[in-house]
Amino acid sequence: MSDWTPLSKAFKGDIVTPSDSDYATSIARWATNANRNAKIVAFVKDSEDVSLALKFVKANKLPLAIKGGGHSTAGGSSAEGGLVIDLSRHVNKVKVDAENRLAYVGGGALWADFDKATIEHGLAGVAGTVNHTGVGGLTLGGGVGWLRFTFAASLASLARANMFDGSSAHGLVIDNLVRVTIVTADGSIRTASSTENPDLFWAIRGGGCNFGVVTEFIFKLYPQRKTVYAGYIVFPPPMLEQVVSVTKKWWSKGPDKKEGIAHFLTRVMLFYNGPEVDGRAAYKAFFDIGPVADMTKEIPFEALNAVHNPQLPHGLPTYLKGVRATKPSIEVAEKAFQALIQHTEKRPDMNMSCMFEYFPLAKICSVANDATAYARVPYGNVLNIIRWTEDTEENFKYARNAAGEISNIVLEGNTELASANNTAYGNYDHEISVDDTDGELAIDKAKVLFGDNYPRLQALKKKYDPEVLFSKWFAITPA
Numbered sequence: 001m002s003d004w005t006p007l008s009k010a011f012k013g014d015i016v017t018p019s020d021s022d023y024a025t026s027i028a029r030w031a032t033n034a035n036r037n038a039k040i041v042a043f044v045k046d047s048e049d050v051s052l053a054l055k056f057v058k059a060n061k062l063p064l065a066i067k068g069g070g071h072s073t074a075g076g077s078s079a080e081g082g083l084v085i086d087l088s089r090h091v092n093k094v095k096v097d098a099e100n101r102l103a104y105v106g107g108g109a110l111w112a113d114f115d116k117a118t119i120e121h122g123l124a125g126v127a128g129t130v131n132h133t134g135v136g137g138l139t140l141g142g143g144v145g146w147l148r149f150t151f152a153a154s155l156a157s158l159a160r161a162n163m164f165d166g167s168s169a170h171g172l173v174i175d176n177l178v179r180v181t182i183v184t185a186d187g188s189i190r191t192a193s194s195t196e197n198p199d200l201f202w203a204i205r206g207g208g209c210n211f212g213v214v215t216e217f218i219f220k221l222y223p224q225r226k227t228v229y230a231g232y233i234v235f236p237p238p239m240l241e242q243v244v245s246v247t248k249k250w251w252s253k254g255p256d257k258k259e260g261i262a263h264f265l266t267r268v269m270l271f272y273n274g275p276e277v278d279g280r281a282a283y284k285a286f287f288d289i290g291p292v293a294d295m296t297k298e299i300p301f302e303a304l305n306a307v308h309n310p311q312l313p314h315g316l317p318t319y320l321k322g323v324r325a326t327k328p329s330i331e332v333a334e335k336a337f338q339a340l341i342q343h344t345e346k347r348p349d350m351n352m353s354c355m356f357e358y359f360p361l362a363k364i365c366s367v368a369n370d371a372t373a374y375a376r377v378p379y380g381n382v383l384n385i386i387r388w389t390e391d392t393e394e395n396f397k398y399a400r401n402a403a404g405e406i407s408n409i410v411l412e413g414n415t416e417l418a419s420a421n422n423t424a425y426g427n428y429d430h431e432i433s434v435d436d437t438d439g440e441l442a443i444d445k446a447k448v449l450f451g452d453n454y455p456r457l458q459a460l461k462k463k464y465d466p467e468v469l470f471s472k473w474f475a476i477t478p479a
């Protein structure tokens with residue numbers, strides 16, 4: 001057992017060990033299968049505390065994890081027998097500089113804090129669509145959200161992405177990141193932006209927790225109306241073909257910059273960044289085919305990223321599997337729906353969903369692939385979420401196989417791609433295991449995720465974290 005005294009002497013935050021009454025809540029994660037028995041949870045107060053904790057971890061050769069919002073289902077923010085640097089208790093504030101349209105956000109803040117603080121000033125930024133997720137993990141992996149803003153893209157890049165939206169589009173959270181304060185593996189507190197440590201700034205925009213502990217993010221904000229139109233419409237299963245057909249038409253015309261859909265096959269979440277009357281007009285084709293339930297309405301902006309919350313409570317074992325789809329497809333939707341029905345009949349104790357995100361992608365793809373570490377592809381995310389109650393290996397395996405089967409249906413529907421393989425969004429899929437471009441089994445999953453950006457990331461890993469202190473999420477091999 002290590003002696004914590006050297007750490008606790010100078011440390012300003014709280015240290016929690018297994019004998020403390022708040023230990024169980026301190027190691028609890030959104031998905032209970034991600035809970036691990038840490039030896040110590042260090043609730044840091046500031047960057048200096050983070051620096052102390054990192055030095056302590058190195059001196060004692062402890063496994064390390066960083067925790068923001070705690071939503072990694074793969075245990076990315078947990079450390080069995082190790083030390084967790086937890087930013088959520090103290091490093092969670094959001095300050096808004098309304099004049100300069102900037103938000104200063106603690107590395108352990110939640111998106112709910114961000115949405116609430118920014119809209120008070122009539123401003124908003126791109127944020128996660130489930131507001132109890134953390135700003136930290138979601139941002140560092142790329143970050144997709146409902147909002148998108150007008151963007152003057154180059155003609156070449158628009159041509160590349162014009163199947164989605166020709167004039168204005170959606171950006172990733174990292175595309176709106178201005179600067180970070182980050183504590184790197186050697187314990188140094190650095191700032192990174194386009195002008196300060198630009199190589200580090202490049203790496204953290206998509207490179208995840210590979211390069212350090214971010215204690216502050218600074219994001220660009222944009223004027224935002226106080227209400228938006230959003231909610232679910234529901235169709236009976238026999239209408240699936242009609243629903244996807246309407247979705248295909250909506251998608252192929254290039255959705256307006258105010259629109260976006262999260263498609264759960266027969267349950268569809270509509271979003272329109274405007275008043276209800278305009279939203280209903282924009283989605284008239286969906287209403288014309290006759291949903292059996294209509295829960296859409298004009299809601300306060302800060303309620304938008306809470307619409308999914310009731311379906312996604314804390315405290316259940318969970319398996320997440322992401323893939324990407326090139327287009328809406330009736331055949332894929334029907335096969336995926338059948339698979340979901342079959343698995344649900346076999347395992348009624350499991351809650352299974354498959355969500356197709358139809359957020360216009362032009363802005364994401366108009367940023368050059370090598371402008372940030374994030375590997376950009378002009379395809380929409382598909383996310384399988386499977387949740388159950390009893391945390392057993394058998395249940396985990398069942399969920400993993402079922403999610404894999406549905407994901408393969410989606411991949412096989414990407415008929416225009418030379419290979420059925422296409423990598424998923426790293427924050428939706430921690431197990432990317434596709435073959436690499438040479439057709440060989442990928443041993444280094446970070447290599448698959450980052451593609452062409454990997455060699456540069458490897459060089460930066462060697463510069464900033466040669467001993468691979470930060471080994472969670474997609475750990476980059478230094479080279």
Ligand SMILES: Cc1cc2nc3c(=O)[nH]c(=O)nc-3n(C[C@H](O)[C@H](O)[C@H](O)COP(=O)(O)OP(=O)(O)OC[C@H]3O[C@@H](n4cnc5c(N)ncnc54)[C@H](O)[C@@H]3O)c2cc1C
Nearest residue numbers: 068069070071072076077107129134136137138144209214
């Ligand atoms: C219900 C749900 C909804 C989701 N919705 C979206 C969505 O709308 N858009 C989207 O893009 N993704 C979404 N995701 C995926 C999400 O981006 C990832 O789960 C992400 O890892 C969550 O970050 P977190 O801070 O909550 O998690 P954590 O488990 O705390 O952290 C995840 C990873 O990030 C690292 N990390 C966290 N904070 C920091 C920090 N400050 N500095 C350095 N490293 C840090 C951790 O070490 C860990 O490896 C969703 C996931 C879930 C479960």
